[in-house]
Amino acid sequence: MTPIIAFGEALVDMLSSRLGDDTQGPETFTPYAGGAPANVAVACARLGVPSRFLGMLGDDHFGDFLATELKAHGVDTAGVVRTREARTALAFVSRDAAGERTFDFYRPPAADLLYRLEHLPPGVFESPAILHLCSNSLTEEAIAETTLSLADMAAKSGSLVSVDANLRHNLWASGQAEIGPVMQLIDRANLVKLARDELDFLRGDHPAEDWLAERLSAGVRLILITDGPGSVDVRTVDSAFQVTPPRVTAVDTTAGGDAFIGGLLATLAKQDLSHQGSGNDWWHDAAMLRHAVDVACRCGAHAVTRPGAYEALPTTHELMELSTAN
Template identity: 70%
Template structure:
């Protein structure tokens, strides 16, 4: 277990120059490379973990921009495919006074939704690795089938599967994520990451403890629950670990969650062994490192550029 493979969307975040409700002066948008799985690949690469991104980009200016940015940050892009059938996705990002953001997506149609199993590089799961996925590659039937099949392939090949719920409801037809489909992806993972808001949405009227127990009974080994600047929790069948992140002044929360999961996965891969999920010291250390990474990222604007390196973290 020595590398990360991230699959899903890479897109361009068009970050607004306005902060909060101000309407003074012209509004401009600055392009930043983004997309949750791509962010995680970059987060891990910047921390020194070999990382590969799998996905589809349009044969357009923004596709060129994303491919160049991924490679510049040390991500293996040999598994990236290009298409003329759709354009690279855009997300226009607005921020409130605390740096919390809202997204207006130009997707679908988008190139990332056209990735299929026959686009996978030969032997990609030939050696054990960590496969990271998000729910945004479930929003249409064909890409959902690809995502779920890829998770199954990785598990059968001995890979560790990580899933970040990362719900973006406005990407789904009807304006809400398909709870059944998302839960199907979650239950095929070894490690889950979700926010308190995502947990509340997915469990509907189920008590939180019962819902978490159902995921763990399905085979999930650890569930990480984040709460913005609040404590991060790591839940298992009989234990819970809590870590408070460093207190910082948030500028832009766009990359915070992806920096967090990138730090968590990097630490787990660095110290991985077959009983990783029973190693309380490893899990607490990984959660602490993840909190430091997430806290650092929200102090900078954008996605890739905000993700910390070892030097940024002091080691």
């Protein structure tokens, strides 16, 4: 089984007690452990795949909370560094009546932005793994350099590089994601996940089919385009198909996309697909990919039915129950 390594931010989601336009009574916020790459690490661990998180937390109460939660869910935290130079990031999360959320981030400054290559544990890419990254660690020059270097190191080790665009425009200084560094990361990936609106933003005036074809020509092996509860478009060099997620009632969509990519990576990890360049052209196996995306869809559907992130991510048993129910 191929181990998962997720790098980037772990933060605390402060989930509002209000839904939609409800303004009755005082608004309270409940802390939940979160952060997109940390969510993916937990998602894989809960599905029985060896999972490691690399990142930096503040030496503060919220950093303690996140470190404890990661360990409790089976994630290897030996690569987590603590610092007094910045605090752990917070995100205040509001939800509409359908569970769709908006974020108010308290970042920067934040501890996760201070991680550098010298903080890497020795031998982290000694053997092939699946490295998962997202664009939230591109928002400042130094952390972007660390992120792109990690992608290059992983590729040289024969590891599979996974990228979820996961654009959060309000994390960028200009209030809008910079397409240049995001594309540098995407074109280093073997596997890319994009929401439909992220695809439209990144391609600009470029026709979608041409943009996708260029990514596949650049070396991306698998592209997944999600659209909330709608069908997932799956693209490889030689196949294109759709998978429809189960229909559920959403309560909180915070971890839906992370559960999706976690379910996908966990399924690939169990196929031991990390040994690239050795005749293991996994992206040509349409039946296996369809199964992996179906698992991913069921993971995402499960996650949106519960509040918060880590606890909403399904275990193997919960995934089986959802499959039976549908």
